[in-house]
Amino acid sequence: MICPLFMLIITRRLGSEFIGFVLGFALSLSLTLFIGGITATILYRSKLLKVISCLLSIIGYIGVILILWFYLMDGYDMKIDVMIPSERFPHNITNDPSLNGNYSYSFLTYGSGFDERIDYGIKASIKTPTIDLSSIIKLSSSNKKIFKYNESTLPLNGRIWYPTNNTNPYPVVLMVHGNHLPTESSETGYEYLGKMLASQGFIAVSIDENFLNGGSSFFSSIEYGKISKIKKYSLSSSNGPEFIARSIIILETLQQFRLWNEQKTNEFYNKFDLSNIGLMGHSRGGEAIVIAYLFNKLNFLPDYPSDVLFNNYNFGIKVLFSIGGTDDGYMPLGRSLQLYDVTMLAIHGIYDGDVTSFLFQSKLTNLKFTSNTTNYNFKASLYVHQANHGQFNRNWGRYDLNPGINQFINVRPIMTMEEQQHISKIYMSALMNFVLKNQTHYRLLFEDYRSGLLYLPYTNYISTFQDSNEIIIADFENYDVTVGTIICSKINITNLLLWSSVYVEVYRSSMLLLQSIENSIGKYTIHLQNTLNGSHVRFMIGCTPDGLVDNLSVILMYENETNDSFIVHVLPALTKQVFKISFEEYVTALQTISLPLSHPIIGLEFVINGTNAQFLIDNIVVVIN
Incomplete structure (x- = not known):
């Protein structure tokens, strides 16, 4: 019974418990026939019983081979018909937004200086202070061993790609990864976006939050800190503290940039345009940027104001870009987040094996535009047929789940990593240039994806668009x-x-x-x-x-x-x-x-x-x- 029970536990994550149990039972039966048949062939003296045992052993062997082949194969070829409506076809955008710009750029890392990862330790170009989030979270013992620090001394680490032309200040784009194996450097997976943005005149930053990762769907690396006193009253997800921490780290990173902007001895003196900020988040990072936008306007944490006072952030965050974003990991006051008057774009892969449906659509539904806004805002989404969850990050790849479970993913229909990242480059560039640099000709791409068909990979897309002028x-x-x-x-x-x-x-x-x-x-x-x-x-x-x-x-x-x-x-x-x-x-x-x-x-x-x-x-x- 070990095999079917193990398979049942695994496939609960995949939503196919019955099939998983049957597959596990077939594996158990095949192993029993194979091993039992060999044993019986050796022990039985009767020629007839030896022949029967040998045949059963062969049947079991074939069963084991077939099940292992099924487990190890990439999946199935799917017939995918690409359907592009031809009526009322929009004008094409005039250039590929993903091409590098004319700015020369450079790269550095910042960090605590004591981190064992050398990019944030001895090789960090700028040393940053630690922050104390012990009132909110408690790291797992495994993460404390891996990173050699705890929730009272969390670092502000990151990677910066920045223009070197003397035309500052520059708009700022922060990129935030989601949950993955804590031992992998998830933040390095957006280098392809950082280089493109820097060449186009943005300061692009990828934030390190690996110490908040658990890497498994069966447990979270984060527990409640001192705010556990209110846990019994809270309707929020058990991941709430983790999302609070992820969001505060985003805002505390911007707080450091504010300080650097004012320090004449800092190489980033007066280079950050902190009234012109875009946030990109992937997976749990996609939800964290929404929470950060909410906290940016508040003085206290809604759930626990007596212990968590914000630092009067009030940064000029103008646009949010979610890729494969999660939803309702944190629900302040027991309700889904409600946002107002910000531009938001969400992209999701139909073949996402981690966040298996376009959950972030609810965040778009809960974004409202008020009559008192003085800015043009919009909310848009793009559902991409052959895209998965991981390939938007260069380090995560074609398998969206942990080793072992990931072999159950059907990867045959998935587009290449280069194609998938080309989509994110196109939309990242167009979005940030439109909102932060007022390049209004890119609006066509969000109103109708067909305006970018000359540059987008050939697959099915489903897009939505709403704006504040409706x-x-x-x-x-x-x-x-x-x-x-x-x-x-x-x-x-x-x-x-x-x-x-x-x-x-x-x-x-x-x-x-x-x-x-x-x-x-x-x-x-x-x-x-x-x-x-x-x-x-x-x-x-x-x-x-x-x-x-x-x-x-x-x-x-x-x-x-x-x-x-x-x-x-x-x-x-x-x-x-x-x-x-x-x-x-x-x-x-x-x-x-x-x-x-x-x-x-x-x-x-x-x-x-x-x-x-x-x-x-x-x-x-x-x-x-």
């Missing part, structure tokens, strides 16, 4: 399904089997579910009391896996009693088989559709022409810019 017509959060979100709007329906609001957990959002009565033309119509003037109507839409659907029309109705009719090609739900022992499954994902307005709008209508497909629709807005 008026919401319907977000489907009302209990009354007969009205829209905008005041005094009315809903009419014709020949619809389904037209309900449903909660989609991965998006943390209620959406409209539409399905027509079979062989009938179904209509869902929103009438506005007052006209709205804008440039476009946008909405998010997805459908069930029934192939490419050509029979969804959208009619825009204008105040002058004319209308425009558009055919909307909705991509089918894409499939994935991330693990060899799992079945093929469909991905729930919505894409943003943008339709031009030729006159002030008074209503719109979705028309479904007799298909059994179910459509999910969310966030119907008018763009007012």
